[in-house]
Amino acid sequence: xxxxxxxxxxxxxxxxxxxxxxxxxxxxxxxxxxxxxxxxxxxxxxxxxxxxxxxxxxxxxxxxxxxxxxxxxxxxxxxxxxxxxxxxxxxxxxxxxxxxxxxxxxxxxxxxxxxxxxxxxxxxxxxxxxxxxxxxxxxxxxxxxxxxxxxxxxxxxxxxxxxxxxxxxxxxxxxxxxxxxxxxxxxxxxxxxxxxxxxxxxxxxxxxxxxxxxxxxxxxxxxxxxxxxxxxx
Amino acid sequence: xxxxxxxxxxxxxxxxxxxxxxxxxxxxxxxxxxxxxxxxxxxxxxxxxxxxxxxxxxxxxxxxxxxxxxxxxxxxxxxxxxxxxxxxxx
Numbered sequence: 001x002x003x004x005x006x007x008x009x010x011x012x013x014x015x016x017x018x019x020x021x022x023x024x025x026x027x028x029x030x031x032x033x034x035x036x037x038x039x040x041x042x043x044x045x046x047x048x049x050x051x052x053x054x055x056x057x058x059x060x061x062x063x064x065x066x067x068x069x070x071x072x073x074x075x076x077x078x079x080x081x082x083x084x085x086x087x088x089x090x091x092x093x094x095x096x097x098x099x100x101x102x103x104x105x106x107x108x109x110x111x112x113x114x115x116x117x118x119x120x121x122x123x124x125x126x127x128x129x130x131x132x133x134x135x136x137x138x139x140x141x142x143x144x145x146x147x148x149x150x151x152x153x154x155x156x157x158x159x160x161x162x163x164x165x166x167x168x169x170x171x172x173x174x175x176x177x178x179x180x181x182x183x184x185x186x187x188x189x190x191x192x193x194x195x196x197x198x199x200x201x202x203x204x205x206x207x208x209x210x211x212x213x214x215x216x217x218x219x220x221x222x223x224x225x226x227x228x229x230x231x232x233x
Numbered sequence: 234x235x236x237x238x239x240x241x242x243x244x245x246x247x248x249x250x251x252x253x254x255x256x257x258x259x260x261x262x263x264x265x266x267x268x269x270x271x272x273x274x275x276x277x278x279x280x281x282x283x284x285x286x287x288x289x290x291x292x293x294x295x296x297x298x299x300x301x302x303x304x305x306x307x308x309x310x311x312x313x314x315x316x317x318x319x320x321x322x323x
Contacts, residue, residue, distance in 0.1 A: 009307050009312055166297060169301060170294075173304045174297075176304070180307065211293045
């Protein structure tokens with residue numbers, strides 16, 4: 001089943017249902033599908049948690065996932081990872097699941113649309129000053145923008161905007177290019193090579209999800225840690 | 234030559250050139266990064282985990298430069314705004 005043809009570079013162009021100005025695109029449908037999958041899965045598992053020695057199999061899976069994310073956050077930011085776990089963890093799980101599900105036929109990753117990745121990057125763009133201000137206070141956070149002199153203010157702002165853009169285009173470009181490469185390979189050499197590329201695509205998808213989450217964490221850490229280093233000196 | 238043909242020709246040639254020139258830099262950069270990481274692992278095998286993690290992150294960041302070129306060439310070929318503009322006008 002081919003939902004996305006070769007000359008459509010974004011699943012936004014696939015309109016499944018339209019009523020007036022309200023339209024449901026393939027991106028929207030699969031985004032809600034993944035969110036429903038994540039929420040329902042977590043709800044089903046956490047419904048009966050037990051701290052007993054004998055736990056259910058799925059609780060073990062979820063514990064491994066959560067503790068891995070906590071450890072990764074802790075390696076970047078040595079303080080308590082609990083503050084960042086919800087944000088970074090849901091970014092990673094959403095991007096990772098939507099990339100891994102590519103092996104399901106008829107599925108189009110919502111991350112291969114620029115709108116989804118831009119929305120995720122804007123979330124990071126908003127979260128960085130939020131975490132920074134709650135950690136340092138509003139004055140000392142904005143003082144960072146004028147370091148070392150006030151001439152550097154536009155460069156700091158430009159850096160924030162361009163790294164948000166890079167975050168969005170990186171994920172979109174990787175997933176979209178993977179889609180296109182497989183579509184072209186299917187036309188040229190069917191059967192064997194597309195399977196190998198799909199296997200590579202699983203790796204690429206997980207690495208991209210990891211990078212998205214890690215970069216978000218690095219940006220947050222740079223906003224929250226600048227103050228601590230100064231007080232330690 | 235009418236403008237439609239000219240836009241098509243310019244877009245296709247530019248898309249090819251974008252990919253060709255734009256992948257030179259990231260290829261050299263990734264090669265250098267991998268080479269440095271390999272020699273670092275050879276010198277300090279204990280630090281393999283953190284070196285590999287940093288290598289993956291930096292490789293993906295370098296690769297995103299080539300990906301930007303790819304996005305530009307895809308836009309030029311499949312979603313060209315000038316092409317659409319001329320077609321709707323004509």
